[in-house]
Amino acid sequence: MTISNYKRLFTIFYGYRRWLLLSIILNIIVAGGTLAIPALSAALIDYGILTGDFENVLDIGFLMLIAAIIAGICQIANASIAVWFAGYCSHILRKQTFEKIQTLSFGNIDRFRASDLLVRLTTDIMNVKTAVMQSIMQLMQAPLLLIGTIIILHFMAPSLMWIMITLLILLTISLLIYFVIVEPAFSQKQKKIDGVNNALRETLTGIRVVKAFVRQNYEIEKFQNATKELRTAALRPQHVMAYLMPAIIAISIMGFGAVYYFGGMEVITGTGLQIGNVTSAAQYILILMMPLLIIAIVLPFITQANASLVRIFEVLDSTPEIRDPENPALLNPETVKGRVVFEHVSLSYRNNAGEPEGEVLKDINLVVNPGETIGFLGATGSGKSSLISLIPRFYDVTEGKVTIDGVDVRDITQSVLRKIVGICLQEPVLFSGTIRDTITFGNREMTDDDMLVASMAADVDGFVKNIPEEYDGKVARRGSNFSGGQRQRLAIARSLATKPxxxxxxxxxxxxxxxxxARIQDAIVDMMKTATKFIVAQRISSVITADKIVLMEHGRIIATGTHAELLESNALYQEIYESQLGRGFRAGGAS
Known part of the structure; x- marks a missing residue:
């Protein structure tokens, strides 16, 4: 899994493979310089210091200095490449992931929580960035140092090779144990980070409700439980990481001592090794430790990044549930009349496995003619919002079809469909910027006259005139500097401005x-006389003047008609009417 993930990640760098080749060359030079120094030190001892040859001491010492300088310069150059690649990698991944999120359908977004996506765009990508930087900067040197050490020691001190082989076996076993334990632990840790972020986001966004109901202690306890789970999940890989480094160092020091002991015995007995060879072999044991220490340092970043890559690729590999047809219908938004028909429509939302789960709409049949105003009433959960979300194709029907002017919405491209259909939700989401930016969000080329018409129809112009900057006044993130009613009116103006x-x-x-x-509804009727209008409401006063009112219950249409017709014939509508407006209002002839 790790290899395939990093192989896929490598495709990001394919266009810059020359720089990767340069990095490999620099790593080879660094490894060569590092491996040359112990061999030169052996020559310095045997043919310079022990023989008293001052010229050899100077010449060999100068070569060691040159090797160290060249290796240092190449290491710095390679570090610069690593930093650039890591930054480029995180930029591309973040860009691709964000772009992918923009293509996902409502159903996909429902399964990816906002806090979860935020972690994937930040923490997970940062983990990958760190792993890429450490891999290019250090990991490439590890196999070069390892192979070079084995080859040089084989020729320099073959009688001590058994010590190196023993060390390699012990160190490899340590790394394998680490890898088996830590990789799944990092995956679990990332899930717990999601849990903490979700708890944090939920509490902070609802802090007013928390304070209003004096639930601070409950939220504190809930957050502490989430952080406790994260701490528990994080401790396991950290403990293993903490044990790994001392284990590698201890094993290497034992090898270092063994080289001096057995090598020293050979020097004393005169069976082949010279003092320089023993000293150099000990240094190579330390160099042998270097690639394994590098692996021990970098491996946590790689395993953590692999868990992050799985989560990032999960988003990138997600298939939007709503996709444009291969052969879309040629529908001109300017000439659409707006006749909407629901034919035997049923809808089931999908679970995390992507399978339909429980019907929320059942066999809906409804015909809405161009220019009509249709009101929807019903208890919470009756399916009103689900039904109207099928028109702009936020979700696709499970059975049946929804048509606009006789064309199935699934045969219309999403870009064309969203030009035809304008929607304003109960919870207005406003982006930071100016009031002008907010209203013209759907069409930046809109004229000021069109913007003003929409703002006046939404009853925005009144409170905007009281702002010194007027339409250049600032809108804070999520419109927090406006009241709830003002935010809704700004959202309505944004929808009206596109002239759907x-x-x-x-x-x-x-x-x-x-x-x-009432003012907004009257203005909308005047402004959009030819548009087909769907009004979902909890208040009966919001739909009382509609051409047709649709009463829904448990995902079904139980009655349709005008206000007068329903008031006369439907007991549920009568109950709603009398609970909201009272018998006295009815007696006064409100029909």
Missing amino acids: KILIMDDSTSACDVATE
Whole structure:
């Protein structure tokens, strides 16, 4: 899994393989310089210091200095390449992941929580960046040093090779044990990070509710439990990492001592080795430790990054549930009349495995003619929002079809469909910028006149005039510098400004007072006379003037008709009406 993930990651660098080749060359030079110094030191001892040849001491010492300088310069150059590659890698991954998220459908987003996606775009990509930097900067040297040490020691002190082989076996076993334990532990750790971020995001976004209900202690305990789980998950790989380094050092020191002991015995007995060879062999044992120490240092980053890559690629490999047709219908948004028909429509949302789970809409049949205003009433969970979300194709029907002017919405490209359908949700999401940016969000080429018409229809112009900068006034993140009703009106203006042929308002005036809501509805009727309008509401006053009211319950349409017709014939509608407006209002002739 690790190899395949990093092989896939390597494709990002394919266009820059010359730089990778240069990095390999620099690593070879660094390894060569490192391996040359012990051999030169052996010559310095045997043919310079022990023989008293001062010229050899100077010449060999000068060569050692040159080797060290060249290796140092190449190491710095390689580090620069590693830093650049790591930064480039994180940039490309973050860009690709963010772009992929923009293509995902509502169903995909439902399964990827916002806090989870945030971790993948930040912490996970940072883990990969660190691993790439450490791999290019250090890991490439490890096999060169390892192979070079074995070859040189084989020719220099073949009688001591058994010590090196024993060390390699012990160190390899240590690394394998580490790898088997730590890789799944890092995956578990990343999941716990998601849990902490989710708890943190939920508490911070709902801090007013927490304080209002005096639930601080409960939220503190919940967050502490999440962080405790993260601590437990993080301790296991950290403990193993803490044990690995001393284990490698201890094994290497034992090998270092063994070389001096057995090599020294050979020097004393005169059976082949010289003092310089023993000293050099001991240095090569330390160099042998270097690649394994490098692996011990870099391996945690690689295993952690592998867990992160799995999560990043999970997003990149996600297939949008809503995709454009191969042969889209040729539908001109400018000439669309706006006739919407639901034919035997059923809908089931999908679980984490991507399989349908439980019907939320059941055999819906409804015909809406161009220019009509249709109101939807029903209890929470009755399927109102689910039904209207099928028109802009936020979700696809499980059975049946939804058509616009006789064309199945699945045969229309999403870009064309979103030009035809404008939607305003109950929870307005505003981005930071100016009021002008907010209203013209759907069309940056919009004229000021069109913007003003939309803002006046949404009853925005009134409160904007009280802002010194007017339409250049600032909108804070999520519109936090405006009231709930003002945010809803800004969102309505944003939807109206695109002049859609079909307008959907999903309880989008719930935070407005009745008088403001009435002004907005009247203005929308005047502004969008030819548009087909869908109004989802909890308040009966929001839909009382609609051409047709659709009453829903448990995912089914149980009644349709005008206000007067439903008030006369439907007991549930009568109950809703009387609970909200009262019998006295009905008696006064509100119908």
